[in-house]
Amino acid sequence: MARSLFRSTSARAVAAFTIAWLIAATTPAAAQDPLPSWNNGASKQAITAFVGRVTRAGTPDFVPVAQRIATFDNDGTLWVEQPLYTQFEFAIDRVKLQAAAHPEWKNTEPFASLLDGNVGQALASGEESLLQVLAATHSGMTTEAYERIAREWLKTKRDARFKRPYSTLVYQPMLELLNYLRANGFKTFIVSGGGVEFMRAYAEEAYGIPPEQVIGSSGRLKYQLRGDVPELLKLPAVDVVNDKEGKVVSIQKVIGRRPIAAFGNSDGDLQMLEWTAAGKGARLALLVHHDDETREWAYDRGSKIGGLDKALDVATAKKWVVVSMKNDWNAILPKQ
Amino acid sequence: MARSLFRSTSARAVAAFTIAWLIAATTPAAAQDPLPSWNNGASKQAITAFVGRVTRAGTPDFVPVAQRIATFDNDGTLWVEQPLYTQFEFAIDRVKLQAAAHPEWKNTEPFASLLDGNVGQALASGEESLLQVLAATHSGMTTEAYERIAREWLKTKRDARFKRPYSTLVYQPMLELLNYLRANGFKTFIVSGGGVEFMRAYAEEAYGIPPEQVIGSSGRLKYQLRGDVPELLKLPAVDVVNDKEGKVVSIQKVIGRRPIAAFGNSDGDLQMLEWTAAGKGARLALLVHHDDETREWAYDRGSKIGGLDKALDVATAKKWVVVSMKNDWNAILPKQ
Numbered sequence: 240m241a242r243s244l245f246r247s248t249s250a251r252a253v254a255a256f257t258i259a260w261l262i263a264a265t266t267p268a269a270a271q272d273p274l275p276s277w278n279n280g281a282s283k284q285a286i287t288a289f290v291g292r293v294t295r296a297g298t299p300d301f302v303p304v305a306q307r308i309a310t311f312d313n314d315g316t317l318w319v320e321q322p323l324y325t326q327f328e329f330a331i332d333r334v335k336l337q338a339a340a341h342p343e344w345k346n347t348e349p350f351a352s353l354l355d356g357n358v359g360q361a362l363a364s365g366e367e368s369l370l371q372v373l374a375a376t377h378s379g380m381t382t383e384a385y386e387r388i389a390r391e392w393l394k395t396k397r398d399a400r401f402k403r404p405y406s407t408l409v410y411q412p413m414l415e416l417l418n419y420l421r422a423n424g425f426k427t428f429i430v431s432g433g434g435v436e437f438m439r440a441y442a443e444e445a446y447g448i449p450p451e452q453v454i455g456s457s458g459r460l461k462y463q464l465r466g467d468v469p470e471l472l473k474l475p476a477v478d479v480v481n482d483k484e485g486k487v488v489s490i491q492k493v494i495g496r497r498p499i500a501a502f503g504n505s506d507g508d509l510q511m512l513e514w515t516a517a518g519k520g521a522r523l524a525l526l527v528h529h530d531d532e533t534r535e536w537a538y539d540r541g542s543k544i545g546g547l548d549k550a551l552d553v554a555t556a557k558k559w560v561v562v563s564m565k566n567d568w569n570a571i572l573p574k575q
Numbered sequence: 576m577a578r579s580l581f582r583s584t585s586a587r588a589v590a591a592f593t594i595a596w597l598i599a600a601t602t603p604a605a606a607q608d609p610l611p612s613w614n615n616g617a618s619k620q621a622i623t624a625f626v627g628r629v630t631r632a633g634t635p636d637f638v639p640v641a642q643r644i645a646t647f648d649n650d651g652t653l654w655v656e657q658p659l660y661t662q663f664e665f666a667i668d669r670v671k672l673q674a675a676a677h678p679e680w681k682n683t684e685p686f687a688s689l690l691d692g693n694v695g696q697a698l699a700s701g702e703e704s705l706l707q708v709l710a711a712t713h714s715g716m717t718t719e720a721y722e723r724i725a726r727e728w729l730k731t732k733r734d735a736r737f738k739r740p741y742s743t744l745v746y747q748p749m750l751e752l753l754n755y756l757r758a759n760g761f762k763t764f765i766v767s768g769g770g771v772e773f774m775r776a777y778a779e780e781a782y783g784i785p786p787e788q789v790i791g792s793s794g795r796l797k798y799q800l801r802g803d804v805p806e807l808l809k810l811p812a813v814d815v816v817n818d819k820e821g822k823v824v825s826i827q828k829v830i831g832r833r834p835i836a837a838f839g840n841s842d843g844d845l846q847m848l849e850w851t852a853a854g855k856g857a858r859l860a861l862l863v864h865h866d867d868e869t870r871e872w873a874y875d876r877g878s879k880i881g882g883l884d885k886a887l888d889v890a891t892a893k894k895w896v897v898v899s900m901k902n903d904w905n906a907i908l909p910k911q
Contacts, residue, residue, distance in 0.1 A: 305779070305785055308787075382827055426787070435828070435831065436831070439831045443641070449641055449832075450830065450831030450832050451644075451762070451787075451788075451829065451830045451831060451832065452787075453831065457828055460824045460827055460828070461820075461824075462820040462823045462824055462846060462850070464849075468853060469823070469846070469849050469850050469853050471823065471824070471827050484797075484798040487798045487805070487807065488796045488797075488798055488807070491718055491796055491807050492771070492793055492796070493787065493829055494786065494787045495771065495772070495775045495786030495787060495789065496785075496786050496787065510798060510805070513800075513805050514798070514805050517804060517805050
């Protein structure tokens with residue numbers, strides 16, 4: 240067909256040039272660095288080498304687009320998790336707001352300590368306390384009402400150290416990594432211990448990750464008709480705890496495919512990284528190591544939040560990528 | 576830039592023509608009917624009118640691409656469910672294959688009846704029996720081993736009436752509808768009572784729906800290391816029953832967004848249709864009515880499989896689209 244369309248050699252040359260120009264105009268320039276906040280070094284090189292391997296058609300490591308699944312932990316991997324998980328800061332604010340309607344909280348732990356401003360004391364009894372506070376503050380309303388409240392809080396409430404809205408406490412290098420992977424045909428998922436509806440309230444805007452690609456912990460829901468209007472009510476009962484082994488189980492249940500790349504920062508991510516790395520072919524398992532107390536925080540072994548007592552050793556033994564925030568990243572948070 | 580590239584008027588004309596030709600070559604012809612197996616009539620018109628409304632930018636009913644979520648029941652909506660759910664046919668074959676390893680089944684219902692070829696008797700005790708058989712036959716192996724077995728069976732086992740592999744007992748008009756919606760920016764999900772891993776074993780090939788867009792019932796999974804190799808083991812315990820209210824709960828848990836279009840065929844889909852239709856703006860709720868015993872099956876009220884005791888009345892009252900397979904479809908199964 241092209242031959243009949245373009246009768247002269249020069250017309251054909253112009254047409255060919257136009258096509259080449261159109262392609263060039265709609266393709267990101269290869270020369271532009273897709274990961275400008277990553278310093279050149281072993282970590283950045285491992286990432287780009289992996290993406291190069293799985294996207295090169297006709298080679299043994301090539302992975303079809305539909306199978307390019309990448310899973311990211313959220314707290315400590317995509318955004319700041321210290322000095323306290325953001326969702327817990329939100330829950331504390333909710334406890335204060337709801338306290339008038341719950342006079343019994345004044346004499347019930349962990350609520351009493353939270354109302355006294357003693358977070359450490361409230362958390363002392365461990366994960367059980369945390370789940371209790373989350374269940375109490377994340378229920379008794381419809382999913383839509385909850386979404387509005389969480390969305391508003393995330394946009395407006397500022398953290399104590401960086402003085403920025405929590406929804407902007409995300410890591411610039413990881414935003415670039417998400418975009419880079421997507422530009423290379425990857426589907427990016429969050430697989431986090433955080434509450435799924437809490438994360439969805441900002442994930443699309445902050446990370447470009449739509450709700451159906453956010454997997455998290457969740458409470459029980461009840462479907463009911465209020466008159467003729469159907470609604471989903473959030474119940475004060477935990478359903479899924481999406482951590483450790485639970486992350487792999489959720490990946491299978493929700494995604495149904497083993498990721499080829501996984502990103503985490505704590506022992507809670509170990510099994511997800513293990514499961515990903517054990518797949519056949521080229522795989523990327525990456526651990527973000529918080530070693531920059533000047534620009535963010537420094538913690539690993541023994542930390543109550545984001546503890547790395549096992550996963551750092553496994554990562555070293557298995558030669559996974561360990562990202563030093565101090566050395567590998569030339570920016571931490573996005574410019575405001 | 577274009578001006579400097581194309582020096583003569585004729586070269587500019589050729590360039591413009593090339594661009595127009597490239598655009599035309601990559602755009603589906605508007606004149607071609609995307610739903611050729613749908614007869615012209617109210618059902619087809621309701622579908623195309625709805626798609627027209629939500630995709631017309633700048634109008635009040637316009638829905639951004641990211642929010643164009645469509646959910647489909649599977650059994651009886653996308654493929655044949657009579658005279659017995661396909662997954663149950665699969666389970667019966669598994670019972671026969673596993674019988675030697677389970678001598679106790681000879682004296683235990685519902686297994687004894689199934690081994691005697693008496694399916695009706697086996698099912699007489701209701702849903703509990705069915706779940707028991709599914710749990711027993713869909714466990715004791717890794718998720719990967721199960722996927723291989725299900726995939727092979729679906730490709731090779733033929734049904735008694737149509738003499739075709741089960742994976743091809745899909746409705747041609749619904750395949751066209753799935754493609755039509757996707758061509759208009761919809762993300763298509765299965766939300767079915769069927770086992771999620773059973774459906775995933777053929778959904779991508781048959782429907783073009785990837786595993787992460789298949790939501791179904793599921794059993795418990797266990798993550799473990801066999802030596803150094805991680806695996807997911809299927810346990811003989813039901814986790815999620817994705818039917819009725821459960822479908823709406825799963826939609827919120829997995830997709831996190833209310834669909835704007837939903838498709839079902841039985842009372843098990845009523846709540847999903849209700850939830851979808853109650854959203855603000857243009858919504859499409861559609862029920863496939865099996866009224867063609869010549870080409871497929873005819874059943875509704877009182878049917879044990881695909882029973883329509885409530886949903887047909889609600890659909891009529893709420894003016895949802897009710898598809899008559901006999902009158903609205905000029906083809907049932909794809910050509911082989």
